[in-house]
Amino acid sequence: MLESTQESNVAQKVTSMDERSRYLRKLILKGLEGTKKGHVGSALSLVEIIRVLYDDIMNYRPQEPMWPDRDRFILSKGHGCLALYAVLADKGFIDPEELTTYTLEGSRLGGCSENIVPGVEATTGALGHGFAVGLGMALAARIQKRPSRVYAVLGDGELNEGSIWEGALFAAKHKLTHLTAIIDCNKFQIAGSTKDILNLEPLKDKWVSFGFAVQEVDGHDVEALRRVFKKLPFSDEKPSAVICHTIKGKGFSFAEGTHKWHWKSGLDEPTLSQMKSLLENE
Amino acid sequence: MFFTFKDSIYELAKNDKRVVLIITDQDAGLDHMQKEMPDQYYMEGISEANNIGVASGLAADGFIPFVVNHASFGVRRCYEQIVLDACLQERPIRMIGVGGGVATAHLGPTHTTIEDIAIMRSLPEMTVIVPCDAAEMKKLMPQTVNWPNPIYMRLGRYGKPIITKDEHVIEIGKAVVHHQSNPVKSDVLIISTGAMTQAAVFAAGELQKDGVASTVLHVHTIKPLDHEAIIEHACRAKMIVTIEDHVLAGGLGSACLEAMMDNVHPKNLPRVHRIGFPDHFIHEYGTQETIFKHYGLEPSQIVVRIKSFLSNE
Numbered sequence: 059m060l061e062s063t064q065e066s067n068v069a070q071k072v073t074s075m076d077e078r079s080r081y082l083r084k085l086i087l088k089g090l091e092g093t094k095k096g097h098v099g100s101a102l103s104l105v106e107i108i109r110v111l112y113d114d115i116m117n118y119r120p121q122e123p124m125w126p127d128r129d130r131f132i133l134s135k136g137h138g139c140l141a142l143y144a145v146l147a148d149k150g151f152i153d154p155e156e157l158t159t160y161t162l163e164g165s166r167l168g169g170c171s172e173n174i175v176p177g178v179e180a181t182t183g184a185l186g187h188g189f190a191v192g193l194g195m196a197l198a199a200r201i202q203k204r205p206s207r208v209y210a211v212l213g214d215g216e217l218n219e220g221s222i223w224e225g226a227l228f229a230a231k232h233k234l235t236h237l238t239a240i241i242d243c244n245k246f247q248i249a250g251s252t253k254d255i256l257n258l259e260p261l262k263d264k265w266v267s268f269g270f271a272v273q274e275v276d277g278h279d280v281e282a283l284r285r286v287f288k289k290l291p292f293s294d295e296k297p298s299a300v301i302c303h304t305i306k307g308k309g310f311s312f313a314e315g316t317h318k319w320h321w322k323s324g325l326d327e328p329t330l331s332q333m334k335s336l337l338e339n340e
Numbered sequence: 341m342f343f344t345f346k347d348s349i350y351e352l353a354k355n356d357k358r359v360v361l362i363i364t365d366q367d368a369g370l371d372h373m374q375k376e377m378p379d380q381y382y383m384e385g386i387s388e389a390n391n392i393g394v395a396s397g398l399a400a401d402g403f404i405p406f407v408v409n410h411a412s413f414g415v416r417r418c419y420e421q422i423v424l425d426a427c428l429q430e431r432p433i434r435m436i437g438v439g440g441g442v443a444t445a446h447l448g449p450t451h452t453t454i455e456d457i458a459i460m461r462s463l464p465e466m467t468v469i470v471p472c473d474a475a476e477m478k479k480l481m482p483q484t485v486n487w488p489n490p491i492y493m494r495l496g497r498y499g500k501p502i503i504t505k506d507e508h509v510i511e512i513g514k515a516v517v518h519h520q521s522n523p524v525k526s527d528v529l530i531i532s533t534g535a536m537t538q539a540a541v542f543a544a545g546e547l548q549k550d551g552v553a554s555t556v557l558h559v560h561t562i563k564p565l566d567h568e569a570i571i572e573h574a575c576r577a578k579m580i581v582t583i584e585d586h587v588l589a590g591g592l593g594s595a596c597l598e599a600m601m602d603n604v605h606p607k608n609l610p611r612v613h614r615i616g617f618p619d620h621f622i623h624e625y626g627t628q629e630t631i632f633k634h635y636g637l638e639p640s641q642i643v644v645r646i647k648s649f650l651s652n653e
Contacts (some may be wrong), residue, residue, distance in 0.1 A: 126401075173429060179400070181429050184420055190390045191425055194397020194405075201360075201379045202401065221421075224387035228394065231385075 085144035099319030135213030136182030186219030215247030230269025277302030411437030440494035458590025529577035
């Protein structure tokens with residue numbers, strides 16, 4: 059059950075979402091069935107970003123994951139991988155039943171995503187790595203004259219890492235217009251709010267000053283995400299950045315807007331059933 | 341040695357479009373490469389970690405990136421990128437560590453790199469190469485292109501005199517015999533790497549004058565180690581001396597001890613003496629030669645030390 063009576067009492071609501079967003083969250087819950095723990099809040103803030111990219115923006119072939127001309131999706135905040143696994147299962151890269159093996163013995167679906175999973179381009183989990191790998195893939199596409207675009211999703215907490223800003227300078231220097239940094243700005247990291255732990259503001263100004271063309275969007279508004287992503291690239295001279303304002307733990311009111319659900323353990327069967335029924339009854 | 345590296349990388353890149361050079365803000369003198377092959381030449385900022393990540397992305401899409409850093413920063417600053425973005429993901433990145441060992445002793449302990457071999461050889465998937473001179477490095481470079489693993493190659497300020505001969509067969513993973521007084525048995529087997537092989541060859545000549553039969557086995561590839569050659573020669577020797585310009589913990593000597601102890605019963609092995617740097621940072625400034633002298637690694641000192649080991653047997 060949920061950890062406290064207080065949480066149980068507020069665990070009555072699922073905040074507004076359409077059917078598809080609820081379905082993808084059900085797949086995330088499926089991933090938690092076996093292990094009963096994971097980076098839940100970190101995945102829930104990501105769902106709409108990944109959903110829109112895979113539904114409406116990216117070119118890829120689930121049956122041919124290594125198709126050279128595919129677009130590359132890099133989950134630089136690798137701990138949010140439950141959301142990525144859910145979409146990969148939905149799109150047919152992996153069997154949805156495999157989700158139940160998440161982090162269990164014998165599984166290839168780890169608590170941070172590895173490139174042994176079809177559709178996972180880079181092994182991430184140590185923060186501040188995936189972005190640079192994405193830069194290399196963007197450079198490779200340019201040299202090889204491939205149409206591939208690179209979408210790298212970074213956590214706002216991940217922006218604490220200096221390597222991200224090394225990468226930002228590199229992207230601007232090389233005018234990697236076919237690369238987009240997408241920031242899942244859910245305002246929380248493990249120990250508290252990003253504002254308190256290491257303030258990133260003014261975040262948009264930072265990306266602009268590092269040479270990016272930047273737009274901000276509500277990271278849960280599917281229509282708004284579509285509109286913004288379809289405008290990419292924002293510049294013919296600069297790489298693009300989209301700051302997606304999201305809610306940590308989006309979907310379950312008791313999990314929203316708190317660092318306490320960044321990592322959640324003790325998600326026993328009644329709790330998960332309760333969360334699932336909330337999604338179904340909305 | 342870096343001059344020869346530049347010639348080699350230019351030739352490799354010219355003949356293979358997969359070869360890409362990423363340099364971390366060094367005076368490379370490769371303007372002609374930049375001009376002729378702009379897609380294969382990247383002079384990047386002092387952002388060593390990012391450059392390894394970028395190389396990983398390039399390698400994921402079929403490129404063979406050579407990333408040049410000063411050895412100290414390339415190993416120390418980039419450790420996590422090397423572990424995760426090169427080794428774990430099995431990306432064939434070639435990490436070239438310039439100024440390895442005490443080649444830049446004038447810049448002090450921030451630059452002297454005496455623990456790199458231990459760090460790099462502990463990493464799964466990694467290959468570790470330490471050539472003894474420019475001629476050997478030139479023979480190794482073309483082999484690196486299609487080598488399946490990530491490679492760390494330490495380039496020191498070695499090379500004079502050139503001791504690699506035309507008849508030496510230089511293959512990644514294969515140790516090279518540089519001196520052999522007697523093919524059947526040796527009073528001392530000297531196993532060395534990098535700059536120390538020159539000292540080893542000198543020592544072997546001096547020992548021979550005193551009637552001491554020695555073999556010099558040069559190990560340019562510390563990982564994967566040529567177990568077969570080491571064990572074969574070890575079993576024919578009365579004593580073994582390993583020499584490296586590296587701390588004793590985890591370097592060539594450690595690797596040889598592991599290989600021998602894992603494969604041969606100790607009673608069938610001779611006494612092993614390891615020569616290298618002690619377990620502290622190099623605080624002295626100077627040149628490679630003055631540092632070697634300070635720590636007893638100068639060729640003439642090596643001779644004295646080996647004679648001392650022999651007399652105490």
